[in-house]
Amino acid sequence: MSFYRIKQFYWAINSKLNNKDMEFLKKNLSTQELNLFLNLSVHEQKHCINVAYDVERVCKSQNINSKALLKASLLHDIGKCVKKLTIIDKSIIVILDKLSKGRLKRLSKFQKLYVYYNHSEISYEILKRYNCDYRILYLVKNHHNDEIKEDVELNILKMCDDRN
Numbered sequence: 001m002s003f004y005r006i007k008q009f010y011w012a013i014n015s016k017l018n019n020k021d022m023e024f025l026k027k028n029l030s031t032q033e034l035n036l037f038l039n040l041s042v043h044e045q046k047h048c049i050n051v052a053y054d055v056e057r058v059c060k061s062q063n064i065n066s067k068a069l070l071k072a073s074l075l076h077d078i079g080k081c082v083k084k085l086t087i088i089d090k091s092i093i094v095i096l097d098k099l100s101k102g103r104l105k106r107l108s109k110f111q112k113l114y115v116y117y118n119h120s121e122i123s124y125e126i127l128k129r130y131n132c133d134y135r136i137l138y139l140v141k142n143h144h145n146d147e148i149k150e151d152v153e154l155n156i157l158k159m160c161d162d163r164n
């Protein structure tokens with residue numbers, strides 16, 4: 001799908017993201033990543049953008065320059081896009097099935113809960129297929145992992161995620 005078509009589709013269903021948001025997304029994501037991002041619900045898109053703005057502010061104040069962290073901020077909850085099954089890529093179904101060891105098909109009424117509790121892992125698996133670099137995958141996979149405390153960038157992501 002061309003960027004023009006994505007944008008057209010996007011404006012048709014979504015009036016809550018403004019021009020500034022769209023420019024920010026285009027600056028920090030590839031067309032392929034943006035396409036994926038726009039599968040999130042408007043509410044989730046807004047959350048991710050606000051987390052990323054917050055991360056950018058914190059990075060500036062601490063003199064940290066990390067493209068990986070910004071991208072991870074925008075994509076950290078991307079696994080939640082699997083709730084919108086009408087737009088979903090078939091490969092995502094394969095991922096879900098693999099992660100749940102086949103249980104998902106039988107327990108479809110638990111799908112939403114499953115996605116909610118496992119979205120870091122689902123996000124990681126999706127982004128792995130998009131050839132995201134290792135550092136982004138690591139940040140996304142661990143954004144709800146309380147056992148890792150020494151990673152400065154991960155801590156910024158967790159803090160900004162919590163307050164947005």
Ligand SMILES: [Fe+2]
Binds near residue numbers: 119120143144
């Ligand atoms: Fe999350």
Ligand SMILES: [Fe+2]
Binds near residue numbers: 047076077161
């Ligand atoms: Fe989040």
